[in-house]
Amino acid sequence: MDELNRKTVEAFKQAEKIPVLVVLDNIRSAHNVGSVFRTADAFLLHGIHLCGYTAYPPNRHIEKTALGATESVDWKHFSTVQESIRLLKEEGFTICAAEQADKSMPLYEAAALYDKKLAVVFGNEVDGIQPDVLQLCDVCLEIPQAGIKHSLNISVAAGMVLWELVRTRIHLYQ
16 A cells, blocks of 8 residues: 555545535445445545435444544445535535436537536436426436437436536545
8 A cells, every 4th residue: 555655544534625426315225235335435525415214324234344444534324415515505516317318418528517526416226316306406427328228227327417516526535
């Protein structure tokens, strides 16, 4: 780890974070949650909000894929995603839904968001983000897809969306 110049958990906690936060709403798989923790750690994100029945630490299934990232990444649990979004709006976050919807913005056009504090909502693996929650979001981001399937695993989608939102500013935080 010394050769890679990686932060310790304490240094991670003290570091200025990239102003992007993940909101996971009713995610069924604790393994997916753990994968998102690892992505949030890798990109030095502001944190994660775990909503509804989404698993939260301590949880051995999360740890299987998080590999310790639950110790570095700040997280909070909320009974409902609406509570999380309400708080994030009060804190000045722009709320983005990672969802295919009418008038969604292709991810490759997200440059207009790069200078904002962003919270990205990822919904249930089967049902996605509920319509009433979409109405609370400021923008929908869609990963363009050209194949037969019209969805990606949430951990894959989170990695793609989050990388796009941090790629122009991650060098500022290293």
